[in-house]
Amino acid sequence: DVKVTQSSRYLVKRTGEKVFLECVQDMDHENMFWYRQDPGLGLRLIYFSYDVKMKEKGDIPEGYSVSREKKERFSLILESASTNQTSMYLCATLGEVEQYFGPGTRLTVT
Amino acid sequence: GENVEQHPSTLSVQEGDSAVIKCTYSDSASNYFPWYKQELGKRPQLIIDIRSNVGEKKDQRIAVTLNKTAKHFSLHITETQPEDSAVYFCAANYGGSQGNLIFGKGTKLSVKP
Numbered sequence: 001d002v003k004v005t006q007s008s009r010y011l012v013k014r015t016g017e018k019v020f021l022e023c024v025q026d027m028d029h030e031n032m033f034w035y036r037q038d039p040g041l042g043l044r045l046i047y048f049s050y051d052v053k054m055k056e057k058g059d060i061p062e063g064y065s066v067s068r069e070k071k072e073r074f075s076l077i078l079e080s081a082s083t084n085q086t087s088m089y090l091c092a093t094l095g096e097v098e099q100y101f102g103p104g105t106r107l108t109v110t
Numbered sequence: 111g112e113n114v115e116q117h118p119s120t121l122s123v124q125e126g127d128s129a130v131i132k133c134t135y136s137d138s139a140s141n142y143f144p145w146y147k148q149e150l151g152k153r154p155q156l157i158i159d160i161r162s163n164v165g166e167k168k169d170q171r172i173a174v175t176l177n178k179t180a181k182h183f184s185l186h187i188t189e190t191q192p193e194d195s196a197v198y199f200c201a202a203n204y205g206g207s208q209g210n211l212i213f214g215k216g217t218k219l220s221v222k223p
Contacts, residue, residue, distance in 0.1 A: 031209045033209075035213075040119070040215060040216075041215055042116075042199060042213045042214055042215035042216045043154070043199060043213040044213075045210075045211075045212075048209075048210070050209075059111070059212075090153065090154070094209040097142075097159065098144070098156045098159075099144075099156070099209070099211065101153040101154050101155070102153060103152075103153050104153060
């Protein structure tokens with residue numbers, strides 16, 4: 001079974017804080033993704049990575065950065081959290097065909 | 111940019127009825143169309159997918175149809191059950207890459223006993 005884990009299920013941060021969301025997978029998948037999920041907006045791609053140290057912007061990269069130092073770990077960074085970044089964040093990896101999602105991190109920025 | 115439109119946003123059916131969710135896409139190069147089901151509080155999970163070289167695929171009570179000319183695809187659930195209640199997302203790949211997906215905004219399906 002593919003396992004995709006995220007460091008926190010719930011996180012509360014203050015405006016202006018630097019926030020790290022971690023995603024770890026155990027299937028040696030090359031492609032990893034970060035989405036945010038908001039009611040009525042579906043899943044929107046923030047960044048993705050197709051190899052270690054490689055990254056590509058998705059549809060909504062503004063205010064975010066990513067890091068992929070090791071194949072199994074893909075981190076999403078909010079340099080200075082803002083209230084409009086309150087959302088559910090989902091990490092995913094790509095197998096042969098299917099994207100496998102992590103359990104999600106619900107981030108609240110106050 | 112590329113886009114996937116999904117309708118309806120909410121759907122309520124009686125147990126045993128059929129449910130249909132429709133999506134349209136804009137990228138002519140799209141050739142992979144997965145459907146994900148997300149139950150409340152859980153992660154999205156793939157339930158069925160279809161590639162552009164076929165027009166229909168069926169897996170028990172779930173079927174997906176694809177019309178490449180019209181750029182639309184649909185999810186059909188027959189004999190719905192309360193456990194089918196969830197949010198369903200369609201998606202289409204873009205840029206010729208299977209891994210890069212654009213998702214629809216989701217359909218909340220409620221199946222009433």
